[in-house]
Amino acid sequence: MATTRGEGGPRYRSLAPGGAHQHADGTWHTHDHAHDHAAPGPLGAVHDHGMPAERIVAIEQDILARNDAFAARNRQLFRDRGSFALNFVSSPGSGKTTLLVRTIEALKASYPVAVVEGDQQTSLDADRIRATGAAAVQINTGKGCHLDAQMVGEALAALDPAEDGLVLIENVGNLVCPAAFDLGEAHKVVVLSVTEGDDKPEKYPDMFRAADLMVVNKVDLLPYVKFDVAAAVERARRIRPGLPVVEVSATSGAGFPEWLAWIEAGIAAARDARDRDLNALRQRVAELEAKLRAAGQAA
Numbered sequence: 001m002a003t004t005r006g007e008g009g010p011r012y013r014s015l016a017p018g019g020a021h022q023h024a025d026g027t028w029h030t031h032d033h034a035h036d037h038a039a040p041g042p043l044g045a046v047h048d049h050g051m052p053a054e055r056i057v058a059i060e061q062d063i064l065a066r067n068d069a070f071a072a073r074n075r076q077l078f079r080d081r082g083s084f085a086l087n088f089v090s091s092p093g094s095g096k097t098t099l100l101v102r103t104i105e106a107l108k109a110s111y112p113v114a115v116v117e118g119d120q121q122t123s124l125d126a127d128r129i130r131a132t133g134a135a136a137v138q139i140n141t142g143k144g145c146h147l148d149a150q151m152v153g154e155a156l157a158a159l160d161p162a163e164d165g166l167v168l169i170e171n172v173g174n175l176v177c178p179a180a181f182d183l184g185e186a187h188k189v190v191v192l193s194v195t196e197g198d199d200k201p202e203k204y205p206d207m208f209r210a211a212d213l214m215v216v217n218k219v220d221l222l223p224y225v226k227f228d229v230a231a232a233v234e235r236a237r238r239i240r241p242g243l244p245v246v247e248v249s250a251t252s253g254a255g256f257p258e259w260l261a262w263i264e265a266g267i268a269a270a271r272d273a274r275d276r277d278l279n280a281l282r283q284r285v286a287e288l289e290a291k292l293r294a295a296g297q298a299a
């Protein structure tokens with residue numbers, strides 16, 4: 001399945017409550033023009049059309065509130081199914097898809113894996129994921145620079161992720177806009193490859209602040225580039241104190257034992273949370289049944 005919004009996107013109909021932006025005059029804006037990301041406020045995806053700042057802030061709050069309602073639904077679905085969901089964010093070219101493919105190859109025998117792929121155009125990444133045997137839905141955002149929770153919710157309805165599994169969401173390659181949008185995931189994972197600058201955390205602080213793990217990827221290329229891993233980690237932790245970091249190569253497999261251990265701990269925690277919910281529900285049912293029995297005896 002591919003869904004498209006914005007330019008040339010008749011296959012994606014439900015523009016209104018998701019990532020489309022309602023202006024103060026009531027019209028909807030669907031990313032069909034060039035963006036000015038210099039607007040004030042936390043939401044890089046809202047654009048400056050010469051509106052007063054306070055009106056822009058009000059629109060941002062409206063968009064984020066709508067998104068959060070859809071994100072809460074996704075989060076509940078993950079909770080009910082014992083799914084561990086990760087939202088991968090990075091610049092284009094950091095190796096997210098290669099990281100996902102190797103991760104799936106390593107875990108698919110042990111856990112069901114479902115994947116949501118976000119790109120502006122093409123289903124190339126979903127095709128690579130499906131070649132592993134994992135189920136994947138490609139969302140094409142058209143001119144949109146990030147996934148939103150409604151798009152992901154629709155993809156999840158199509159994927160119907162199995163119980164006790166892993167849900168991997170590959171966001172659109174962009175270190176700005178995806179930071180502001182909760183998709184219902186357990187964690188945002190920011191991927192920084194050593195072919196980029198080690199100063200990215202300082203240049204794009206919102207994303208590193210929003211992430212719960214930094215994956216430093218392509219470490220097999222360290223002998224050939226000027227990237228300083230210690231400096232990148234130090235810069236990221238200045239923005240997000242204590243940020244856990246794993247150093248991997250998705251092509252050589254270096255660092256994968258630690259990366260996979262982090263994921264498997266998350267899967268176990270998601271299952272435990274679902275089991276606690278079920279036990280609480282069973283206890284509540286038993287209490288209600290006891291109450292009914294007592295009421296029956298009294299009658």
Ligand code: MG
Binds near residue numbers: 096097125170
């Ligand atoms: Mg990709």
